[in-house]
Amino acid sequence: MYNHIKEIVADAEKTEKPISELIIEQECKLSGLSREKVWNKMKYNLETMRAAVSKGSTGKGVFSHTGLTGGEAIKIKNYREKGHTLSGDFMMEAVQNAVATNEVNAAMGVICATPTAGSSGTLPGILFMLEKKLDLNEEQMIRFLFTAGGMGLIIGNNAEIAGATGGCQAEVGSASAMGAAAAVEIAGGTPAQSSQALAIAMSNLLGLVCDPIAGLVEVPCVKRNAIGAGNALIAADMALAGCTSVIPADECIDAMKKVGHQMPVSLRETGIGGLAGTPTGQAIKAKIFGKDV
Amino acid sequence: MENRFKSVFDIIGPVMIGPSSSHTAGAVAIGREGNKLFGGIPKKVTVHYYGSFAQTHRGHGTDYAIAAGILGFTTSDLRVPKAPEIARKRGIDIRFVEEKGESPIHHPNTAILDMTDGHKKVQLAGCSIGGGAIEIRRLVIHDIVVEPSGTLPIVLLIDPERKIKNQRSLTSFLQQKAPFNESRIYKSPDYYIYEYDIQNYFKPSLIGELKKKYKNIVCL
Structure with missing residues (x-):
């Protein structure tokens, strides 16, 4: 099993295979399942993601039980139709997909955790935008998810992917880094550029705290996925442009772990500090759960 | 290095009902392991929460998730949010306690399940490590405390014969079919328990094979 980003990049360069292929081979070996079964499992995840994006972007959208x-x-979809977005229509399409997915999650709909439910919008955000922009077929989209997942495995085993242990940098930060690396591959970049994109994306979200109001995966989680998607695209574009991270990807992952462990408990998914601790955050919590909590 | 996450589908997946992979999907998984360890649905369950679980279980739907797992539902089962009602209708008593102290298994997302049907008493201490993946760090069966390293899969053989040849047979079977990192033997006057920390997820057919070959085996 690949334990470090540098190992998988070296192997991809040596074998001239894309990272996605190495991850598919690794999964078949680890699970004992056939390639077809492994492929179809990922296809099912892709279909789940597509359904969530579509559900959140259709009609009036979805709303959580709390109304938060x-x-x-x-709103983003309607705004895009006017054609005056400041950051560009593709960027806002990614943001729309990300927000749609996390709105479905907050409303207790069906999503695919990537790597977590709180960060489930980031990957679909960019993937379903890239589908249109790069005219991707299903095979390419499934490969995107294998690359992202393989990067996430290395992050999860060397650092954290839970807000309670690593803050939001471990959730949306990891998702964004995974997405950046996968976007580079799908856009024709090299494995080394994927690694650079991962490092840049992770560095840019280092220190992000997990501060859900009333402990609900709603505020700020839904909008955090917008920045996760946007950041992934920026990092991927920078890496494709030849920009490099001074700190290697594996060291960025180690830094994320250390920063997470140094965060006070109040900023790690306890609903105590950060936005959850603001007067408005506390008032919402009291309104939903009563004053005794 | 022992990897906590063993499959690309630990990261891309599970497909689940929101809102939280650690506090909802992971909690379903802890409940499911409780069901497996108990060997079915217990009559009474007391769930002790620690850390982030104690602080945010209501907002994250952790209660219905654990109840769903105890009933044997999967993370994507649309009945997950209705699980406490379904449990009540089936006469199962599930209670939730917010504990103030440190988690006895040292993780902020800890749930300890005390399960009983009046005669049998079993405890399972699990923690949710992110993305729906969990660890089981302590079990109490027949008053014997079992402490695996945590990462799933875990195999337990409860041996009322207390014959170490049973342990040897299972050990050599697993060495061939499902290599393990560590194994431990626990003894009481009435039972021996053999515990194995398995390296990779089971191949689909293996659990059936194990259950056929060994009585009183538990595959978590």
């Missing part, structure tokens, strides 16, 4: 989140993917 919902309907904003539709």
Whole structure:
């Protein structure tokens, strides 16, 4: 099993195979399942993601039981139709997909955790935008998920992917780094550029705290996935342009782990500090759960 | 290096009902392991929460998730949010306790399940490590405390014969079919328990094979 980013990049260069292929081979070996079974499992995850994006972007959208989140993917969709977005239509399409997915999650709909439910919008955000922009077929989209997942495995085994142990940098930060690396591959970049994109994306979200209001995966989680998707695209573009990270990817992952462990408990998914601790955050919590909590 | 995450589908997946992979999908997984260890649905379950679980279980739907797991539901089962009602209708008593102290198994996402049907008593201490993946760090069966390294899969053989040849047979079977990192033997006057930390996820057919070959085997 690949334990470090540098190992998988070296192997990809040596064998002249894309990272996605090495991860598919690794999965077949680890699980004992046939290539076809492994492929179809990922296809099912892709279909789940597509359904969530579509559900959150159709009609009036979806709304959570608390009313704290919902309907904003539709606002973005309507805004895009006017054609005056500041950051560009593709960027806002990625943001719309990301928000749609996390609105579905907050409304207790069906999603695919990538790597977590709180960060489930980041990868679909960019993937379904790239599908249109790069005219991707299903095979390419499934490969995108294998590359992203393989990078996530290395992150999870060397650092953290849970907000309670690593803050939001471990969730949306990891998702964004995984997405950046996979976007580079799908756009024709090299494995080394994927590694650079991962390092840049992770560095840019280092220190991000997990501070959900009332402990709900709604605020700020839904909008955090917008920045996860946007950051992934920026990092991928920078890596494709030839920009490099001074700190190697594996060391960025180690840094993420250390920063996570240094974060106070109040900023690690306890609903105590950060935005959760603001007067408005506390008032919402009291309104939802009563004053005794 | 022992890897906590063993499959690309630990990262891309599970397909689940929201809102949280660690506090909802992971909690379903802890409940499911409780069901497997108990050998079915217990009559009474007391769930002790520690750390982030104690602070945020209500907002994350952890209660219904654990209940769903105890009932044997999967993470994507649309009945997950209705699980406490379904459990009540089936006469199962599930209670949740927010504990103030440190987690006895040293993780902020800890749930300890005390399960009983009046005669049998079993405890399972699990933690949710992210993305729906969990670890089981302590079990109490027949008053014997078992402490695996945590990462799944875990194989347990409860041996009322207390014959070490049974342990040897299982050990050599596993060495061939499902290599393990560590194994431990626990003894009491009435039972021996053999525990194995398995390296990779089971191949689909293997659990059936193990259950056929060994009575009282538990595959977590």
